[in-house]
Amino acid sequence: MGRRGPLTPFVSLADFRAAADLLRPVAVRTPLLPDDALSEKLGTPILVKPEVLQRGGAFKFRGAYTYVARLTPAQRAKGIITGSSGNHGQGVALAAKLFGIKATIVMPTTVPRAKRDGAERLGARCIYHGVTTAERIALANEIQQKEDLVFIPPFDDDTIITGQGTCGLEIAEDLPDVGTVLVPIGGGGLSAGVARAVKLLVPTARVIGVEPEGSPKFTKARAAGEPVTIPANPTGLADGLLAVRIGSRNFEYLEAHLDEVVTVPDGRLPCAMQYALERLKLVCEPSGAITLAALLDGTLRPQGKTVAVLSGGNIEYDGLRALLGDAMPGGTT
The missing domain is CATH 3.40.50.1100 (Rossmann fold)
Structure with missing residues (x-):
């Protein structure tokens, strides 16, 4: 084609x-x-x-860190947020920890324990919502607007x-x-x-x-x-x-x-x-x-x-x- x-x-x-x-x-x-x-x-x-x-x-740390590194200091100071099935959330949480900033991760209620515990252990605020990508991204966008955070896209x-x-x-x-x-x-x-x-x-x-x-x-x-x-x-x-x-x-x-x-x-x-x-x-x-x-x-x-x-x-x-x-x-x- x-x-x-x-x-x-x-x-x-x-x-x-x-x-x-x-x-x-x-x-x-x-x-x-x-x-x-x-x-x-x-x-x-x-x-x-x-x-x-x-x-x-997982590979997700590569993209998450690249994105966070390219934010301005003022943007990073606001804190970051994303929606993730788990691995992107851990990548974002790790990038946030390395930069000394706050991260919020919206994960599905079905997230495996290893991915949930990993993000929490890295210091992220984790919120569990829905089971689909659309559901968690929608909530992450809502929180992002309410709290003036910077959204870290998972893939697109x-x-x-x-x-x-x-x-x-x-x-x-x-x-x-x-x-x-x-x-x-x-x-x-x-x-x-x-x-x-x-x-x-x-x-x-x-x-x-x-x-x-x-x-x-x-x-x-x-x-x-x-x-x-x-x-x-x-x-x-x-x-x-x-x-x-x-x-x-x-x-x-x-x-x-x-x-x-x-x-x-x-x-x-x-x-x-x-x-x-x-x-x-x-x-x-x-x-x-x-x-x-x-x-x-x-x-x-x-x-x-x-x-x-x-x-x-x-x-x-x-x-x-x-x-x-x-x-x-x-x-x-």
Whole structure:
């Protein structure tokens, strides 16, 4: 299908590198770790980019810190607020702590304990409301206006996209001959940034988005030619990827740079989490393991050196034990 140009120019390679400079003193430059077992199984080098090791437990710190760092001192002094399913909230809370400012996070009532406790431990004021992105963003906007706070967008914003895209910049710099990059799709900030950064440095690389079968917001948007709202899926395992609508700006990036999008059923996520724990010694939340799930169950066949972004690892022990108790015996092979 034909791809429309952006309404405004996309962020540049210089923008990504400037964000990387901002993040260098505070963020983890996560490594590319070889997955020997999966490489042998698929017949091509497979590596993982473990954003589970990022500060705050997920890639979200990259975008949140970039946004807060670019506010004026007067804006930061007002305090900041956001709506989040959990990981963005922790990223914002950590950025606020590093800058010594106040943060308010509106989270769903269904937020996993690890994400709730993480934001509270970082000193944020946490408010629990609703189960959908729209509900928490609406309340966050209401509080923002009432208290004159600065709103930190979770994904539909060029500055956030630039910060998240430093993950893709690192992939392309560390593996210049990368053939395929797999990235999760939630609201679209990470996938948009990674796709743009990778394509700028390695135009021949294929970038493939992976989203939950029960929340295919970009799959539906691409078919419609524009963002569409899908039914909420509050019981889906991949809680970090359950936005009901792809961001409008993110859609423009993904239409221009994403080669393919695939979906993975919830039932495959515990097996991927178990695989990451046993073979890679990494703890992934369901959202963070979705790219591994796509490789393990044969949803896609990678081409050339392949990097799977493991986007987050914020899951508590009880949740991990409950999910892995449902993993299929032998699911890690």
